Amino acid sequence: MYWLACELHTHTYHSDGRQTLSELAEGSAKLGFECIALTDHNTLSGIEDREKVEREWGVTIIPGMEWTTFHGHMLTLGLQEFVDWRTSEPHNIYKGISEVHQKAGLVGMAHPYRIGSPICTGCYWEYEIQNWDDIDYIEVWSGTFPSIKTDNLRAFSLWTDRLNEGCRIAATSGRDWHAQVATEEPVSVTYLGLRADKPNEMKQIAQDAVHALRHGSAVVTIGPLVTMEVESASSRFGIGDSVPAPGSDHNERFGGYWGHVKTVFSNRQGLWELPEQKFALKIIGNAGMVAERSVGAEDEVYRMNIPEGGLLWVRAELWGTVHGARALIAFTNAIYFNEGRGNE
Template sequence: MFKWLPYELHTHTNHSDGKQTIEELSCEAKKLNLYGFAMTDHNTISTFNMLDNMSEKYQIDIIPGMEWTTFYGHILLLGLNKYVEWRDVNLDNINEKIENIRNDVKLIGIAHPFSIGGPISTGSHFEYKISDYNNIDYIEVWSGLLPGKNYINKKAFDWWTSLLNKGYKISAVSGRDWHHTNGTEKYISCTYLGHKDNEKFDGINSIKKGKISVGCEYFLDIICNIDKNSYYIGDSINKDQINDMDITIMINESKVKTNYKYDDDKYIIKLVTNNGEVYSNIINNKDKVEVRLENIEFKWIRGELYRNIDNEEIIISFTNPIYFK
């Protein structure tokens, strides 16, 4: 079975444009019951000499990182071991620059790709043309609070889906873009990083391998059961050896503390593949659901969970895929 640990993967302090100190951020993250967060100030690593102390004091995992904030897009660098220059990055050399920093960073992710750009927020919209998306580890498809309702996130989610359909194994995460805390925030989404019971947990590795579920208050887990073998989110299955399979869908309630309000008690569960939706059901409880699928002719499958909020069906959780090769 998988264990899931909640992370926030996009944060800022007063070392860039945030309103909180690194200590205040660490304290608030712990109050939310996060297991960890990524420190991603804009174009600076000046908090790095404090991260070990904050991690020990608040008993929280902190991933060192930076938001590579350029004029043509923001790129999240996680597991960073030194400062990376941003001022000479442009539309013509972005692919070369990504290749050059590979030894200095463990993960490269695209932040809020469809955010409004200039002149309102220069650089927030991702304009780069990536020559090979195998060089990108993940995309921040959800940004902000109640992310499933925001149209820029819907565009990012659809873009990620199109890359999956082209055969890329790119992870998808949520990033709050956390600059300040006022205590009244609603619908805070988290990225849940998974690992098997018998494995040592490594957050960077979980992101890289797509062992991820994303959600607000609830998050999904799916397991494919084939011939007494179980396959988990992020795994790859040889589809030549199967004709049908049983899928277990579980709705997990988050321990992250925040405010939510739904119209009713209905949970809408969907299974989606590169061929589209293959299962949909409305349930009134959080009991696990068993689904049998036959004639496996798809490249990947993921779970999606919806709730009704203000008379609108909103996605509140999705899994990264299980792949078929």
Template sequence: MDLRKSGAIAPDRWLACELHTHTLHSDGRHTLYELALGAAAQELDWIALTDHNTTSGLLGKEEVERAAGISILNGLEWTTFYGHMLLLGLREGDYADWRMLGPGDLAQGLHEAKALGALAGLAHPYRVGSPMCTGCYWEYEIADWHKIDFIEVWSGTFPSVRTSNQRAFALWTEVLNRGYRVAATCGRDWHDSASGAAEREPVAVTYIAKENPAKAIAQGAVAVSMGPLLTMRAAGDGSAAGIGEVLTLAGGSRNVEVSVRLDFERRASVWTLPEQTLEIRLVGNAGIIQSVAMPAGSSAAAVLIDASAMTWLRAELHGMLNGCRTMIAFTNAIYFETE
């Protein structure tokens, strides 16, 4: 089944983003221009600048965008003693203050972030904390997950093998199972673009299906990969839904066709995979629903599943990367409702 020809998925709509970066204006070791050039060399379309508690690094953003040929999203890493949040899509010149907020004031911090038009997401929630990284470990209690837009489930390079990220990924799964539609993203936490300082390990990127990263994340139209771009679509009862969308089914038949596609062309110059049979797992609130073998050279598959007890579904790509078997890519969820 050629999904490109069928029109079910249009891979050229997906834009590659790095959503967690720093410059000399906080603890980074490059300028915004150097960061942008490094991002362009990585075939990225967008970066979000998320310096710690400052937006001063965005000065001259438009000139840098023109010179490097990429787009820059206004952001900030809201950095406190009790946790870090990525705020994405801040209005020009806005700043989210953190200094008067204590461990019980997360709701106030979220209220102020949303008043600035920003999305709020947990940054590396299970990274080791003080004294090695003050506030990196998330300690805030989240009273209302509806206020959280996303979780950075993969942080750093070769993120899938890090125990802290595996815990974050499990947290996201738990939140989905509790009925909250929270997106999952990745972030390199990029501090240095000097020659030789990058790409020693696989790097994951966040792909978005919209022109604007903040809008895509808000809608859950997001996929994450260290290699080929993995996308998914579900169809049943005469309707269809893509990643981040809702598939509404009638009360009768709950048979759903799930189509998955691997795009091996996107950013192919900056990642490598050994020739192998890859595995795509369809995972939902009931666990692993189905496993699909993708022999070398295969790029698309379609399977029929029973969605009678499902509330959400994602796709995961597993295989050999950098000498070990690991998760290489995953999609955000498609959600299911009954009329």
């Protein structure tokens, strides 16, 4: 599997950004991003020079748009044509979501708990969601040094609550990048897991990235890359996959699972920094803490036991000290279990 370093929330002069697409791509390349999503407010016009800019800077560009309304901002990714956002109402956003899905696009809640009017008109999510399976992902980390911000902590809890309810929904980060301004704060990355080696064609990379996010094959970090697999009696399952129920044809009951959690501290070398320390590597699930161990700053795979019984999902988290604060540094998306869901 190839883990593609992505920034999934950006803006240019075509909306309220203060950068051209070329300047955005150049800045992305300097930060080690291989792929960006252009999500200007309510327009796709900025994507016009996509292929030229991709050749210029070697960065794949996913076409997207941020639906910007008085009742919330919704990210749409992977669309090649405009889907009208103006018919959305607080009690009915489903027509728009359905049209995005019909055109093979994804929808995500952007910064759902960011303060709204008059500071940021419509930034706070007010749309009623009756079926969470209609939402592909939640942007749980927004801005720089996202893991310590109160609105992001609420968004992260929202995602966890949906997982606990049995929803299969992805989590991402997004800088909401408007200008080429230097920052000393940590910058987050969403890694998307491509099922095969990285393709040579930019268009194929973009399609594979959208497919990975649709599957939930994603990792979010402000430092090292952390990935995970779950080993059952007969197979291994990756991020976004579903582990068959014990006793099924594919997974005989054997008293538990093994989580194989990999930490890669050599990723994007020189583009992020953490103080020397011991980190807490955790496996979290619907029942709370599943496993924990202390780890160093190494490229290593750790084998951790996951007891079976009532599991809906698990994810890996890496905790440590960042700029003097105890913070979540990286987390994987969920691996799901059918044992807590009955037969599906």
